[in-house]
Amino acid sequence: MTFTYRYNIKSMLNIDDPNEKPTSAAIWQLGFRPFFFFGALFAVIAIPIWLITLYLPEYAWIQFPALWWHPHELLFGFALAIVAGFLLTAVKNWTGKATFTGTQLALVFGCWLAARLSMLMPFPVPIEVPxxxxxxxxxxxxxxxxxxxxxxxxxxxxxxxIGLIVALLLNFVSYYALATQDYTLASNTWLAMQFMIALLISFIGGRVIPFFTSAKLNIERKEPIVWLDAVAFSSLGLLVILVMTGELHSEVGRIFLLIAAISSFARLLRWQVKASLNEPMLWSLHLSYLCLPVSLFILALWEPTPFVVKNIMHFFAIGTIAGVCLSMITRVSLGHTGRNIYQGPNMVGPFTFIILAAFIRGVLPVVMPEATAEWHILSGLLWSVSFSHFIYHFASVLFQYRPDGRPG
Structure with missing residues (x-):
């Protein structure tokens, strides 16, 4: 069975096998359910914990170094939870092969959850545990x-x-950097991981975003340009390597940043961006993806001081990674539980807030650094409100069986 761009619309929107019946609790029916809910819950609490640790250290309890815990857990904790939930759902749909359900899903999810909890304990936990x-x-x-x-x-x-294997290796390096207290290596690892996630988003988003747009608006979808996709993917992959070799800010690195920015932006322009502006479930994906080439352009053209790089990568992390995650978990949670994707809870506020959070956290500290603390707090508030809104409206969706009684 070969995967092509000619999807069956119904199968992309819902997993719907009339011959199957639920055999386990609703939350363990498919990977998106536990990973989306608890990934979003972790997002809600992780940023306030970080802000307390940063600005009210007398109330902090985390035993792991805060400057390591924050980026590690937002990338390898929150982001990978959403990636796992999506892939365990999508791969089943793409291949027709079963992924984890029931007890197996609970065990895999339990490993993710236990790793997160082990680093939140108010007493020392050996690094080998998480x-x-x-x-x-x-x-x-x-x-x-x-x-x-x-x-x-x-x-x-x-x-x-293959991309997940690279992410696993980067996670190992991140733990090694903590064990050896090599925070330069740790910082490079997190930056490389962000580019790795950008590659995964670019790879998957290049399929689902134009497909969702054309399917909803009933407009013709432009066929992908193979060489343009290859340039976008390869340049993002090379950025991972350039970061780990310390060459990101060399002339070669800035050239590849620019190539990645131009190719990513060119791909987005082919996805009917203008036509999507009246539908939040579409423009949220387009706008979040736009934060990727914008970030790359700035990194390529601006003086790459550590302060600028750190803040612009926050703009990408919140705008693209968190923005795409929020939009996709909303869409998948509705579609894969047999509900109408475009008649769900109103998510305009959260979709808007997460982009505002990206701008406030990633851009305003660069242009008005004297108010950096205020920007951090305001951005964190918008972040937590966005994911809290998802939890409030989608907890019942994720913890209850499909309305049609089928698994999924």
């Missing part, structure tokens, strides 16, 4: 995605498990 748990979680995710894709020889999607 590192081992993360290894189990990510290893299981990689193995399942690889098995499903390889079993049907779906070579087009083989980049997904």
């Amino acid at each position: 590192a081992f748990l993360d290894c189990l979680f990510m290893g299981a995710l990689i193995a399942k995605c690889w098995h499903c894709i390889y079993s049907v020889k779906q070579w087009r999607n083989i980049a997904i498990p």
Whole structure:
């Protein structure tokens, strides 16, 4: 079964097998359910914990170094939870092969959750504990995605498990950097991981965003330009390597930043951006993706001081990573529980807030650094409100069976 751009619309929107019946609790029916809910819940609490640690250290309790915990957990905790939930759902749809459900899903999710909780304890926990748990979680995710894709020889999607393997290696390096107190290596690892996630978003988003847009608006979708996709993917992949070799801000690095920015922006322009502006479930994806080339352009053209890089990468992390995550978990939670995607709770506020949070956190400290603390707090508030809104409206969706009684 070969994956092409000619999707069956119904199968992309819902997993719907009339021959199956639920055999486990609703939350363990499919990967998106636990990872979306608890990933969003972790997002809600992680930023306030970070702000307390940063500005009210007398009330902080985390035993891991805060400057390590914050980026590590937002990337390898929050972001990878959403990626896991999406892939365990999408890969089943793409390949027709079952992913984790029931007890297996609970065990894999339990590894992710235990790793997060182990680093929130008010007493010292050996670094080997979360590192081992993360290894189990990510290893299981990689193995399942690889098995499903390889079993049907779906070579087009083989980049997904390969990308996850790179993420696993970067996570190992992040833990190693903490163990050796090499915070320069840790910082490079997190930056490389952001580019790795950008590559995954670019790879998957290039398929689903134009598809969703054309399917909803009933307009013709432009066929992808193979060489343009190849340039975008390869340049983002090279940025991962350039970061880890310390060459990101060299002349070569800035050239590839610019190439990645131009190619990513050119792809977005082909996805009917203007036509999507009246539909929040569409413009949220387009606008979040736009934060990627904007960030790359700034990094390529602005003087790359550590202060500027740190803030602009926050603009990308919140705008693109969190923005795409919020939009996709909303869409998938509705579509894969048999509900109408475009008749769900009003998410205009959260979609808008997360982009505002990106601008406030990533841009305003650069132009008005004297109010950096205020920008951090305001951005964190908007972030937590956005994901709290999702939890409030979607907890019942994720913890209850599909209305049609089918699994998924």
